[in-house]
Amino acid sequence: xRTMQLLASDYDGTLKQYSDTEKRPTVKKGDxxxxxxxxxxxxxFGIVTGRSKGMxxxxxxxxxxxxxxxxxxxxxxxxxxxxxxxxVSEIDRAIADRLADVMKxxxxxxxxxxxxESSGILYxxxxxxxxxxxxxxRIEYWTEExxxxxxxxxxxxxxxxxxxxxxxxxxxxxxFEGQLSFHCNKEMIDxxxxxxxxxxxxxxxxxxxxxxxxAVIGDALNDLSMIRAFHGYYITSGCAELKQYxxxxxxxxxxxxxxxxxxxxxxxxx
Numbered sequence: 001x002r003t004m005q006l007l008a009s010d011y012d013g014t015l016k017q018y019s020d021t022e023k024r025p026t027v028k029k030g031d032x033x034x035x036x037x038x039x040x041x042x043x044x045f046g047i048v049t050g051r052s053k054g055m056x057x058x059x060x061x062x063x064x065x066x067x068x069x070x071x072x073x074x075x076x077x078x079x080x081x082x083x084x085x086x087x088v089s090e091i092d093r094a095i096a097d098r099l100a101d102v103m104k105x106x107x108x109x110x111x112x113x114x115x116x117e118s119s120g121i122l123y124x125x126x127x128x129x130x131x132x133x134x135x136x137x138r139i140e141y142w143t144e145e146x147x148x149x150x151x152x153x154x155x156x157x158x159x160x161x162x163x164x165x166x167x168x169x170x171x172x173x174x175x176f177e178g179q180l181s182f183h184c185n186k187e188m189i190d191x192x193x194x195x196x197x198x199x200x201x202x203x204x205x206x207x208x209x210x211x212x213x214x215a216v217i218g219d220a221l222n223d224l225s226m227i228r229a230f231h232g233y234y235i236t237s238g239c240a241e242l243k244q245y246x247x248x249x250x251x252x253x254x255x256x257x258x259x260x261x262x263x264x265x266x267x268x269x270x
Contacts, residue, residue: 006211010218031253075201110158155191183222199225
């Protein structure tokens, strides 16, 4: 009897990486083909990301990536393969307004909020994003009045560096203890309702699909919770801290899926 495997993969830095030939991160043809083959064999593949659905949609279409589920906004919103909403965790309105007020006093490159489909930049300290890319990702500029009317699922904060992000997260954590969770990813901080994480998102999708075997893979600190929970895999070019908690490391998605499909020697990988 064939077993059904499920792989939940981070996107930026994991599936989408810099290559030897591209100046910008891209999804390699071999990775996309490996995903297709993995799914053809009756397995499930999905993305677990800090991005909202509106931010990841253009990427999936651009590279022709087929998925069986999407765990967006670090576990805050979960969608099925037909993009029907299965689960959502919303940030309390009063808490969202309070964070927005606190962030007025912080010097960051960008601070914004995200609903289920669209996102809005509230404070811009010099965020250099092309208008075409911003429109494609459904990122608008919101006035404070517009923000107060919006349903908030998550926030995003872009800092000057990874160290600056970690310092700011440490500063905000005691202010919003038990109210919000802060997920650092290099220079970015993603903010969700308290207790929401990539781990909780993967656990939800595990209970929904009941796979025989589940695996996760990521490259950054916001992937740590799910990697620890599921003895997952890590991308070897990513955060070194993940290695001690991961079962195995791979350089790319194709390598990971080949291993899961039994096409790689046990001695390969790291």
